[in-house]
Amino acid sequence: xRSRRFHGLKKIKVRQDWSRWTLYxxxxxxxxxxxxxxxxxxxxxxxxxxxxxxxxxxxxxxxQWERMFRRNIPAVVPxxxxxxxxxxxxxxxxxxxxxxxxxxxxxxxxxxPYMQMxxxxxxxxxxxxxxxxxxxxxxxxxxxxxVHGYVKVNGKRMIYPGYQLNPGDMFQVEPERVLFATGAxxxxxxxxxxxxxxxxxxxxxxxxxxxxxxxxxAGPVSLQGxxxxxxxxxxxxxxxxxxxxxxxxxMAKTKQVLEAKEGLPTKLKRNLRQFRKExxxxxxxxxxxxxxxxETLEGQLELIKKEYEPVAETxxxxxxxxxxxxxxAEERTMRSSAWNEEDGRKPYATPWRPRPYxxxxxxxxxxxxxxxxxxxxxxxxxxxxRPGFSEVPSxxxxxxxxxxxxxYLKRR
Amino acid sequence: xxxxxxxxxxLLPSGPTPTSRPQCLLRPSPSxxxxxxxTPHYEKAxxxxxxxxxxxxxxxxxxxxPLPGSTNxxxxxxxxxNLLRAxxxxxxESTPGSEEAKALEEGKQAEDGSEKPKSSEEELExxxxxxxxxxxxxxxxxxxxxxxxxxxxxxxQPFPLNxxxxxxxxxxxxxxxxxxxxxxxDGVSLPTVSVEFGVSNERVGAVxxxxxxxxxxxxxxxxxxxxxxxxxxxxxxxxxYVAKGENKRPVNHESINDxxxxxxxxxxxxxxxxxxxxxxxxxxxxxxxxTLLSADDRIPxxxxxxxxxxxxxxxxxxxxxAAASAxxxxxxxxxxxKEAKRKEWEAKTIMRVPGxxxxxxxxxxxxxxxxxDGRSEKGVGxxxxxxxxxxxxxxxxIPTKVDG
Numbered sequence: 001x002r003s004r005r006f007h008g009l010k011k012i013k014v015r016q017d018w019s020r021w022t023l024y025x026x027x028x029x030x031x032x033x034x035x036x037x038x039x040x041x042x043x044x045x046x047x048x049x050x051x052x053x054x055x056x057x058x059x060x061x062x063x064q065w066e067r068m069f070r071r072n073i074p075a076v077v078p079x080x081x082x083x084x085x086x087x088x089x090x091x092x093x094x095x096x097x098x099x100x101x102x103x104x105x106x107x108x109x110x111x112x113p114y115m116q117m118x119x120x121x122x123x124x125x126x127x128x129x130x131x132x133x134x135x136x137x138x139x140x141x142x143x144x145x146x147v148h149g150y151v152k153v154n155g156k157r158m159i160y161p162g163y164q165l166n167p168g169d170m171f172q173v174e175p176e177r178v179l180f181a182t183g184a185x186x187x188x189x190x191x192x193x194x195x196x197x198x199x200x201x202x203x204x205x206x207x208x209x210x211x212x213x214x215x216x217x218a219g220p221v222s223l224q225g226x227x228x229x230x231x232x233x234x235x236x237x238x239x240x241x242x243x244x245x246x247x248x249x250x251m252a253k254t255k256q257v258l259e260a261k262e263g264l265p266t267k268l269k270r271n272l273r274q275f276r277k278e279x280x281x282x283x284x285x286x287x288x289x290x291x292x293x294x295e296t297l298e299g300q301l302e303l304i305k306k307e308y309e310p311v312a313e314t315x316x317x318x319x320x321x322x323x324x325x326x327x328x329a330e331e332r333t334m335r336s337s338a339w340n341e342e343d344g345r346k347p348y349a350t351p352w353r354p355r356p357y358x359x360x361x362x363x364x365x366x367x368x369x370x371x372x373x374x375x376x377x378x379x380x381x382x383x384x385x386r387p388g389f390s391e392v393p394s395x396x397x398x399x400x401x402x403x404x405x406x407x408y409l410k411r412r
Numbered sequence: 413x414x415x416x417x418x419x420x421x422x423l424l425p426s427g428p429t430p431t432s433r434p435q436c437l438l439r440p441s442p443s444x445x446x447x448x449x450x451t452p453h454y455e456k457a458x459x460x461x462x463x464x465x466x467x468x469x470x471x472x473x474x475x476x477x478p479l480p481g482s483t484n485x486x487x488x489x490x491x492x493x494n495l496l497r498a499x500x501x502x503x504x505e506s507t508p509g510s511e512e513a514k515a516l517e518e519g520k521q522a523e524d525g526s527e528k529p530k531s532s533e534e535e536l537e538x539x540x541x542x543x544x545x546x547x548x549x550x551x552x553x554x555x556x557x558x559x560x561x562x563x564x565x566x567x568x569q570p571f572p573l574n575x576x577x578x579x580x581x582x583x584x585x586x587x588x589x590x591x592x593x594x595x596x597x598d599g600v601s602l603p604t605v606s607v608e609f610g611v612s613n614e615r616v617g618a619v620x621x622x623x624x625x626x627x628x629x630x631x632x633x634x635x636x637x638x639x640x641x642x643x644x645x646x647x648x649x650x651x652x653y654v655a656k657g658e659n660k661r662p663v664n665h666e667s668i669n670d671x672x673x674x675x676x677x678x679x680x681x682x683x684x685x686x687x688x689x690x691x692x693x694x695x696x697x698x699x700x701x702x703t704l705l706s707a708d709d710r711i712p713x714x715x716x717x718x719x720x721x722x723x724x725x726x727x728x729x730x731x732x733x734a735a736a737s738a739x740x741x742x743x744x745x746x747x748x749x750k751e752a753k754r755k756e757w758e759a760k761t762i763m764r765v766p767g768x769x770x771x772x773x774x775x776x777x778x779x780x781x782x783x784x785d786g787r788s789e790k791g792v793g794x795x796x797x798x799x800x801x802x803x804x805x806x807x808x809x810i811p812t813k814v815d816g
Binding site: 009010020021023024026027029030031072074075076077078079080081082084085086088089090093095113116134153154155156158160162163164166167168169170175178179182183340351352353354356357358359360361362363364365366369370371372373374375376377378380381384386388389390391392393394395396397398400 | 458460461464467468471472475476477478479483484485486570571572573574576577578579580582583588612614615617618619621622623625626629635636637638639640641643644645647648666667669670671672673675678685687690691692693694696706707708711713716717718720721723724810811812813814815816
């Protein structure tokens with residue numbers, strides 16, 4: 001499917017990836033139709049087609065692309081609602097008789113770059129959208145993610161990279177894969193690899209260094225935050241007395257959690273997990289009674305408050321404690337430093353950092369709305385051209401893209 | 413024709429030991445070519461390759477790491493890898509700009525220095541030191557970010573040859589949160605929120621959908637991909653959120669009244685019209701196509717035009733608001749009626765039998781809906797005598813839509 005040398009230096013080809021080869025080739029890319037290299041019209045078109053196709057949907061077969069090609073290119077014009085309200089358009093149709101002799105001050109609206117949109121049908125493909133959302137480091141990697149089943153469309157696994165996204169489709173990529181694709185690689189350069197090899201060789205000859213694990217270093221975990229499992233595993237009782245007891249147990253536990261905030265990270269985690277279990281249990285208890293949305297944490301908090309308020313009033317418990325615990329739980333999931341820890345099992349360099357040269361390629365076109373926190377994006381609409389701007393990211397000039405467009409018109 | 417040597421060699425008896433066999437018959441391993449003095453081409457760095465590495469380690473080095481607090485696109489730099497806007501600032505103020513550039517370079521180098529590989533034990537031991545170093549590094553980055561002037565249009569161009577594509581700002585996380593709150597907490601309708609924040613209708617819907625999912629992740633205790641999100645958001649231009657209380661103008665994210673260029677209007681048309689005639693946008697639309705609506709009705713927010721017309725008629729603000737809310741109410745009622753009608757129809761025609769895991773849905777189907785050739789899309793089931801086409805050549809089996 002792919003020729004042996006994907007990144008060459010002789011023929012300047014910009015590829016859809018974040019490699020240094022692409023960056024270098026992008027830096028020395030010149031007009032395909034510069035006066036020095038200009039040939040016949042056919043030659044120019046051929047050359048333009050060749051270099052643009054090396055970038056746009058290189059993983060798509062030529063025949064396939066020819067079928068996808070459309071000569072009608074979508075465009076929009078931004079309208080001013082104030083102008084529409086003021087004028088009904090008749091002033092543009094006025095002839096000389098109505099005194100339209102003097103030149104109207106023409107608003108200098110830049111031309112719509114239709115030709116930059118030559119390859120817009122390709123942007124509708126699922127693999128391309130995954131790549132444009134910065135979830136993969138190359139179009140081919142995005143394609144692989146789709147084929148390997150790491151991408152969901154509207155919550156369902158989609159294994160066809162050629163799936164044509166419809167406006168409003170949401171796609172998600174497995175976060176681990178995204179971190180792998182966009183993170184710095186574990187073994188970076190050849191130099192690093194050599195160093196590691198050398199280090200390993202040196203260690204193989206000498207006595208093996210005793211490896212001190214982090215857990216051992218931290219010492220034995222104290223048990224002051226321990227509590228019994230029994231009350232958790234007990235079947236929930238719906239009587240008000242039992243409810244109150246459960247609440248008290250919950251309060252005691254959360255107090256422990258808050259106190260243990262600094263000292264014991266692992267313990268803390270376990271406690272929080274337990275707390276979450278409790279919350280879930282409490283919700284399942286009352287789910288049948290309410291039709292409140294409890295899917296978000298806020299929803300859960302509201303429900304808990306509503307349920308426990310009368311109980312708290314009778315016992316004089318502090319409701320703000322529950323609130324603070326919820327906030328803390330949210331904080332932990334949102335910005336926990338535990339996320340970006342060192343972990344040798346991960347297939348990328350940890351702590352995670354973006355891969356080299358990523359920033360030069362990082363942009364998200366407007367037809368996508370991306371939420372990086374959950375590695376999901378929505379394909380809002382098809383890309384469009386607007387005055388002075390085209391939404392299809394293309395490294396080539398208008399001339400080159402126009403030549404390529406002309407190549408794909410049926411009668412060339 | 414050149415003599416074919418291989419078969420003859422293969423005919424040789426397997427008697428001779430491998431050592432006595434001439435070297436050239438073995439697969440020549442590149443490192444064992446003792447007779448050749450020249451380095452083979454694949455080990456030799458060609459001029460092109462040398463140039464590439466020269467660029468990568470020279471002007472291209474600025475792209476290795478993101479520029480703190482800013483985007484880092486190719487068009488923002490000159491041929492030698494100097495940040496153009498830092499230099500521009502230097503021309504105006506003579507010395508500070510160059511200092512900025514210098515600080516920038518130093519910062520970069522400092523970052524590069526901190527990236528030096530370490531052995532794993534060292535890393536384990538120096539965890540605290542690393543944390544301290546990171547803090548210092550962050551402070552330095554912040555300082556650099558402050559010293560660079562904000563990006564212009566050219567600085568946001570990822571491809572130097574394509575001036576028609578710039579990296580447009582994305583919604584900042586605060587803005588996304590604010591939009592979600594406005595829709596889900598305050599219960600404001602989508603078009604209103606769209607006008608309020610200057611974000612297109614469909615984007616508002618998408619933001620709410622994605623944020624809702626994010627909240628669900630948090631509630632489930634699923635980890636958000638924070639390191640990635642932070643890194644990516646730092647590399648992209650962002651539309652900031654301006655809260656109402658702040659004494660600043662809200663930033664429009666995008667144009668919300670985009671008129672789609674209808675294919676019928678792409679042709680040039682000559683319509684003879686008498687000079688005295690009042691030829692409006694509606695007439696023009698009719699001239700292009702008899703069903704084409706005028707631009708006033710085809711934009712996503714026609715209510716803005718109506719409200720603006722009322723303002724021109726001299727209606728007071730409160731009157732306009734009342735009129736707009738009345739219109740909205742009517743629209744809402746119309747929608748509710750439509751929905752009720754649909755539900756009624758569903759209740760009449762569709763029977764649901766709840767199962768253990770799935771519901772069974774029964775609906776009356778007409779046999780005739782398969783059409784004359786029995787292949788109509790509307791047809792249901794398999795008809796006797798009509799073979800499937802799914803094994804035929806050229807049948808595409810990729811689904812065309814996925815229901816959520």
